[in-house]
Amino acid sequence: MPIRPTYPGVYVEEIPSGVHPIVGVSTSVAAFVDFFPRGPINKATQITNFGDFQRIFGGLDKRSEASYAIQQFYLNGGQLAWVVRVNSDKMKMVSASYTLGSTLKVTAANPGTWAGGSSGNSPNSVQVAIDKNTPDPSDQFNLAVREVATVNGKKKVVSSEIYRNLTMTKNNARYAVNVVNASSALIALTDLNTGTGSVELPSRTSTTIEDVIASSVVNDSATDAYKSLTGGDDGDLFDSDGQLKSDRFTIFSEALTGDQKENTGIYALDNIAPFHFNILCIPATANLGNEDYLSTYKKAIPFCEDKRAVVLVDIPTIIDTVEKLMDSNFQGTLDQLRINPNAATYFPRLHIADPLNENRPRNVGPSGTLAGIYARTDATRGVWKAPAGTDAALVGADLPLKLTDQVNGNLNSLGINVLRNFPIFSTVSWGARTLDGADMKASEWKYIPVRRTALFIEQSLYEGLKWVVFEPNAEPLWAQIRLNVSAFMQSLFRQGAFQGQSRKDAYLVKCDSETTTQNDINNGIVNIVVGFAPLKPAEFVIIQLQQMAGQIQV
Incomplete structure (x- = not known):
């Protein structure tokens, strides 16, 4: 506002410079959507390292392709990622539970056998204990919660939570349901009191141990003072070998894509604003049948275009030779995925050492590995540098198939990026085209770095110019x-x-x-x-x- 002089003297006026600096957004935040043995359901959770993933989602699991992709992402230079654990009614996942008398029902924070299986002899379980060692035993109780896991063949307490001086009086600040449900990462409580006026407290879980929250008791995995949750179920998608059942392809595909109105599946990523992601990986699609494979990516690719992100399309597991890749039926499948330039694919699939199978080779999709290379290249050279070449070495992965220059040229002209193995340089990414980059299409978005640079500029300007509105x-x-x-x-x-x-x-x-x-x-x-x-x-x-x-x- 202009200064209005009212008295003789010196006035100082600050004049706006009109400078609103635009900051470049991040370019290599990955998102992974899949089945995981534990973790929040249909909620995007940010992780910064593989340790976060192990703690929240349970780490490697033979049923989860994305668990290996996330491991590869961090091995190859990834930094930030969003993880979505999918579920639906048709997947039939169930949360473990335990009822403390007729007063409190304890339910695992999320479904699965991680908190206790159908039998009480599960290798992993969540356990609870109650004591009355409080200032007012007639109205207060202590609750201890712990997670017991089998580590190197021995049961060990890996985490615990202690809640002191809880009450069942609903208008009290220490009301057990409110206190526990607001902070626990392991359980949720349900009050079973009828609301007739009488408030019943849960009974002690041990008649011999009066102080169940003592550290010596909490860390004793063999004590009988703690009661295990039971009844958890991971659903019926997979067989005993961890392979996706063929009659569950459509159910799993629907869970992966989710529902836009309910923000489930990939649409759970809508809720991460003001944050955003740049690279989407859904490696489990490689195990689906052709129709469900197409259906999943036909929803994911337009979704990523709307989010200014790219999809790394994994080649199906059964496509393990150049002949199968060049088959007209599969080429027709790829042609249907050339919806927009926000997608890229790589061939062949990779072999990595599987710690869950005595480090024998496991066939995995390259999306997680390449997402890590994208992140590493962005950090060292910039998003405008192609994530390919002798600098783009794949860490912790090998190729089951060695390709020649002639085959490389044929696939390159179709917009299929090739992974190669060269002496000295080892296994490297040797292609930088989008799926829209086939020679016959003559697309202006032929190259991955050109497309990603444009998306980077668009998103940066979109966020940096919001101050303009209503000026x-x-x-x-x-x-x-x-x-x-x-x-x-x-x-x-x-x-x-x-x-x-x-x-x-x-x-x-x-x-x-x-x-x-x-x-x-x-x-x-x-x-x-x-x-x-x-x-x-x-x-x-x-x-x-x-x-x-x-x-x-x-």
Whole structure:
């Protein structure tokens, strides 16, 4: 506001600079959607390392393709990831439970056998104990919760929770249901009191041990003071060998894609705002039948286009030779997935050492490994550098199939990226095309780094220009927009993100009366034109060699 002088003297006025710095968004946050043995249901959970994944979702599991993909993601340079554990009524997963008398029902925080199976002799279980060692035993009790797991053949307490001086009086600050349900990662309580006025406390779980919350008792896995939850079930999707049953393909596919209205499956990622993800991996689709494989990716690819992310499409498990890959039926399947340029695929699948099977090779999809390479390349070189070449070495993975240059060329022309093994450089990513990058399509989004750079700029401008909304739509606003967007693009140019020797050759930012007409102003619209000259990878290196004739001297 202008200063209104009221007395003789010196006045100081601060003038806004119009600077609203635009910060580049992250480019390599991965999202994994699959079955996991434990963890929150249909809720995207952020993890920062594989230890987080083990603690929250149970670690490696032979039924979960994504558990191995997440391990590979972090081995190859990944940093941030979102994990969604899917479930549906048709999957028939059940939470373990235990009833403390007629007062409290204890239910595992989420379904599965991790908290206790159908029999009381489960290798892993959640256990609870009650004592009355409180200031007022007639109205208060202590609750101890612990998780017991089998580690190296021995049962061990791996985590515990203690809740002191709880009560069953609903209007009390220490009401057991409210206190436990608000903070426990292991259980949830249900009050079984009838509400007739009389409040019954749960009985002690041990007649011989008065203090069940003492550390010596809590950490004693053999004590009988603790009662195990039972009845947990992982559903009936998988057989005893951990293989997905063929008659459950459609059920699992529907669980993976989920329901947009209920924010389940992949749509659980809608709830992570203001955060976002850049790379989606659904490796379990490789085990589905062809129709369900197509159905899953046909929903995932448009979803990622809306989120300005890319999908790494895993080749089906049964496609293990070049002949099967080039079969017209499977090529027809891939053609149906060329919906937009926000997808890429790699061949062949990978072999990794499986710790759950004495480190024997396990066939896995490459999506998790490549997501890690994307993250590593972004961190060291920038999103505009192709995640391929001799620097893009695959850590902890080997190839079951060695491909020749001729086969590489044939697949490259179809937009299928190839994984190769070279002496010295070992196993590397040797392709940088989107699924839209087949030669016959002549797409402007042929290359992965070009597409991902555009998505990066779009998302950064989308988040960095929200201050523009409801500002007066006139030249002062347009000048501020040009100033801030140009500063952002110039910073990328100085990092080497664009072609050209000068900024005029590298990018343009236009926002004036030519882009925003009076009719646009009347309709509340401001148009901003941003262009950039992308860096495209040197896919073919041609060396011309000529023999020089000897000089004749006279």
